Amino acid sequence: MGFFIGGNMAILVNEAERIITLQTKTATYQMKADEWGTLWHTYYGTKTAEDDLSYACFMRTRGHTANPYETGMQHREYSLETIPQEVSAFGGGDFRTTALRVRFANGTETLRLKYESFEVRKGKYGLPGLPAAYDETGDAETLIIRLSDPEYPIAVELYYGVFAEADVITRAMRVVNQGDEPFYLEKAASLGLDFAHGDFDLITFPGRWAKERVPERLQLRHGMNSVGSLRGLSSAQENPSAILLDRAATETSGEAYGFAFVYSGDFLLEAERDTYNGIRLLVGIHPDHFEWKLEKNGSFTTPEAMMTYSDTGISGISLRFHRFINEHIIRGKWKTARRPVLINNWEGTYFRFTGEKLIEMARAAKKAGVELFVLDDGWFGKRDDDRSGLGDWTPNEAKLGCTLAELGDRIRETGLEFGLWFEPETISEDSDLYRAHPDWAVKVPGKAPDLSRYELLLDVSRTEVQDHLIAELSARIREGKLAYLKWDLNRSMTDRYTASLPADRQGEMTHRFMLGTYRIMEALRTEFPELLIEGCSSGGARFDAGMLCYTPQIWTSDDTDAIERLFIQYGTSMIYPVKTMGAHVSAVPNHQTGRSTSMKTRSTVAMSGTFGYELDPTKLEEEEIAEMRAEIDTFKALYDLLQNGDYYRLVPPTSDSCTVWEQAAKDGSRALVNVVYHAVRPCPLSEHFRVQGLKDEWNYRISLVDPADSEKLDNRQKALFDGSIASGLALRTVGLYAPVQSLFRGKSGVTDYPAFQILIEKTDR
Numbered sequence: 001m002g003f004f005i006g007g008n009m010a011i012l013v014n015e016a017e018r019i020i021t022l023q024t025k026t027a028t029y030q031m032k033a034d035e036w037g038t039l040w041h042t043y044y045g046t047k048t049a050e051d052d053l054s055y056a057c058f059m060r061t062r063g064h065t066a067n068p069y070e071t072g073m074q075h076r077e078y079s080l081e082t083i084p085q086e087v088s089a090f091g092g093g094d095f096r097t098t099a100l101r102v103r104f105a106n107g108t109e110t111l112r113l114k115y116e117s118f119e120v121r122k123g124k125y126g127l128p129g130l131p132a133a134y135d136e137t138g139d140a141e142t143l144i145i146r147l148s149d150p151e152y153p154i155a156v157e158l159y160y161g162v163f164a165e166a167d168v169i170t171r172a173m174r175v176v177n178q179g180d181e182p183f184y185l186e187k188a189a190s191l192g193l194d195f196a197h198g199d200f201d202l203i204t205f206p207g208r209w210a211k212e213r214v215p216e217r218l219q220l221r222h223g224m225n226s227v228g229s230l231r232g233l234s235s236a237q238e239n240p241s242a243i244l245l246d247r248a249a250t251e252t253s254g255e256a257y258g259f260a261f262v263y264s265g266d267f268l269l270e271a272e273r274d275t276y277n278g279i280r281l282l283v284g285i286h287p288d289h290f291e292w293k294l295e296k297n298g299s300f301t302t303p304e305a306m307m308t309y310s311d312t313g314i315s316g317i318s319l320r321f322h323r324f325i326n327e328h329i330i331r332g333k334w335k336t337a338r339r340p341v342l343i344n345n346w347e348g349t350y351f352r353f354t355g356e357k358l359i360e361m362a363r364a365a366k367k368a369g370v371e372l373f374v375l376d377d378g379w380f381g382k383r384d385d386d387r388s389g390l391g392d393w394t395p396n397e398a399k400l401g402c403t404l405a406e407l408g409d410r411i412r413e414t415g416l417e418f419g420l421w422f423e424p425e426t427i428s429e430d431s432d433l434y435r436a437h438p439d440w441a442v443k444v445p446g447k448a449p450d451l452s453r454y455e456l457l458l459d460v461s462r463t464e465v466q467d468h469l470i471a472e473l474s475a476r477i478r479e480g481k482l483a484y485l486k487w488d489l490n491r492s493m494t495d496r497y498t499a500s501l502p503a504d505r506q507g508e509m510t511h512r513f514m515l516g517t518y519r520i521m522e523a524l525r526t527e528f529p530e531l532l533i534e535g536c537s538s539g540g541a542r543f544d545a546g547m548l549c550y551t552p553q554i555w556t557s558d559d560t561d562a563i564e565r566l567f568i569q570y571g572t573s574m575i576y577p578v579k580t581m582g583a584h585v586s587a588v589p590n591h592q593t594g595r596s597t598s599m600k601t602r603s604t605v606a607m608s609g610t611f612g613y614e615l616d617p618t619k620l621e622e623e624e625i626a627e628m629r630a631e632i633d634t635f636k637a638l639y640d641l642l643q644n645g646d647y648y649r650l651v652p653p654t655s656d657s658c659t660v661w662e663q664a665a666k667d668g669s670r671a672l673v674n675v676v677y678h679a680v681r682p683c684p685l686s687e688h689f690r691v692q693g694l695k696d697e698w699n700y701r702i703s704l705v706d707p708a709d710s711e712k713l714d715n716r717q718k719a720l721f722d723g724s725i726a727s728g729l730a731l732r733t734v735g736l737y738a739p740v741q742s743l744f745r746g747k748s749g750v751t752d753y754p755a756f757q758i759l760i761e762k763t764d765r
């Protein structure tokens with residue numbers, strides 16, 4: 001049997017047996033084409049040999065199943081309903097949800113895909129016009145599998161990006177019309193994974209505005225278990241990511257599979273448990289409102305999805321995805337450069353500001369060590385509230401008291417860089433742009449459109465609209481010499497229609513809208529490679545791996561309350577790394593919840609995000625500015641650990657009293673443990689945790705980042721957290737108890753949800 005071996009042995013092909021095995025650092029993924037051309041998915045899990053693993057896919061005659069014609073007379077056991085497949089197609093005897101559905105010119109939707117050939121390429125495939133993982137390290141290889149239907153003119157290519165070291169596999173699909181007549185693509189999932197058996201739970205991330213990504217773990221029931229978005233954006237209501245895990249798996253143990261869609265529009269993530277307890281998982285563009293016409297020789301490429309496997313539970317998924325997103329999704333300068341500590345004026349002023357006020361804020365922020373000033377909504381057109389002005393990206397010089405260029409210069413004179421807010425994909429009816437181009441708004445002819453925050457979407461699926469936005473945004477970036485751009489989107493898509501496409505192509509509009517947004521972002525990235533773009537969508541309503549290819553950080557939530565943020569950042573961290581989560585210290589009482597927490601607590605939480613401020617610093621006392629400065633110094637001193645360390649969730653925010661999480665240096669030399677009390681209890685439970693990511697054989701000194709915090713502790717804890725030494729082994733096995741602030745003793749200020757940062761550093765003692 002002949003083996004064809006890819007460059008770094010990540011892709012192994014047994015040509016005689018038609019078995020293809022993908023080997024990553026800790027996982028094996030295998031497929032096999034049988035004698036009838038069906039491409040089986042034989043295995044994905046703990047690393048194993050390249051043997052033919054199809055023996056594990058049990059087949060027996062099942063009553064009331066369908067058998068393909070060519071196998072039917074001899075093999076009643078051969079049913080597409082029970083075979084785990086690499087790509088499933090609608091219309092034959094596979095009655096599960098399927099990855100691919102087309103409608104041919106004669107109206108049939110029946111499709112039978114058969115394996116044809118494979119190709120291995122060095123490096124990672126690209127997806128023109130779409131966000132995709134990339135490789136600069138030589139880690140990745142590409143596998144392309146070609147399939148076709150024996151009777152109908154369709155070719156299907158499956159793309160696999162195999163990142164051996166990173167332990168991640170990406171997957172996309174391309175469909176080609178090889179006939180003369182057009183056909184319609186009705187569903188094309190990016191990723192499909194079949195498990196012949198398994199007792200799985202599924203973690204998804206439902207949420208809502210100001211409460212995004214709350215992990216929900218449910219036992220897979222028979223039938224469909226699906227989440228998705230039909231909002232035209234990935235949404236706050238569900239996230240295009242999930243973790244499928246063994247029922248017995250926990251945060252730190254057991255088998256788990258992670259999935260994330262590299263796409264920011266409508267999506268559908270389906271997990272079907274069939275009657276034989278097999279599981280099929282699909283991730284792709286939501287098929288509702290989607291239909292793509294493929295003319296002769298036309299092709300459609302799906303966005304990609306990524307998957308990873310862990311035998312160390314949820315934390316293994318997070319670690320792999322965090323590293324992967326940092327290494328292979330985030331591009332350009334901000335992949336490695338330290339991100340600036342910013343101040344955003346939104347919660348400080350909302351729409352009520354003048355140029356002078358902004359300069360005063362920048363001066364005060366500079367005293368605290370802030371590095372970038374971001375001017376949020378309200379600087380352009382007629383925009384003193386949210387009822388008008390969107391689309392008119394002309395600076396309101398009367399309000400600013402100067403031109404944008406002058407404002408930028410004046411901000412920079414204070415010592416801060418300058419950034420600006422935009423909401424490019426939207427338009428207000430009360431705007432010059434709407435008056436000039438009413439047909440550029442997304443709405444159905446003759447129908448009054450739904451408003452949302454009084455606004456409409458701009459039809460970004462149209463090339464002329466994209467060109468207009470590229471020109472407008474580029475001009476403002478140049479005029480203001482912007483170092484940063486916040487890209488917001490504050491509504492979902494309704495009234496889907498584009499004047500640029502005929503009736504039978506309206507189903508392409510939503511995806512074309514997304515492609516348009518990506519095109520604008522890519523143009524800006526290319527022209528302004530230094531520009532830091534922060535994504536935003538009413539907070540975190542478009543927080544996905546697609547956006548992260550263009551916007552290295554995303555505003556995680558409009559809820560800036562530190563305690564609420566513990567929950568939001570906890571859920572988000574299951575898939576996305578610290579470096580991607582926009583997080584700010586805001587004023588107290590908090591504008592969303594009315595809760596007051598200390599500056600230390602707010603800083604501790606925001607530091608495990610991109611760290612910035614969102615308040616009016618001119619209203620702060622001298623001591624508060626000094627405290628801000630101290631926190632910014634701490635952030636800069638611990639930057640590498642906080643932002644690039646391996647992230648571990650040690651105690652969840654659903655526990656009795658405190659949330660604990662950790663960042664550990666990749667070489668195990670030090671770790672930071674963050675403890676924040678999310679509840680005020682007269683008699684809190686002692687939360688216990690085991691420190692991760694250290695070396696068993698090394699010794700570590702345990703200390704508080706802020707020595708003054710030890711005054712809050714009783715004597716025994718004071719001794720422990722004030723320079724005591726423990727081995728990595730003891731810290732991993734016996735662990736620690738979270739520091740507990742001494743009980744409320746009638747003192748004021750002790751019920752402010754205290755925070756502690758514990759530094760654990762290697763020592764030779």
Ligand code: DGJ
Nearest residue numbers: 346376377536538539558
């Ligand atoms: C929603 C964003 O999430 C906020 O941060 C702010 O930019 C407002 N939009 C401005 O309208």
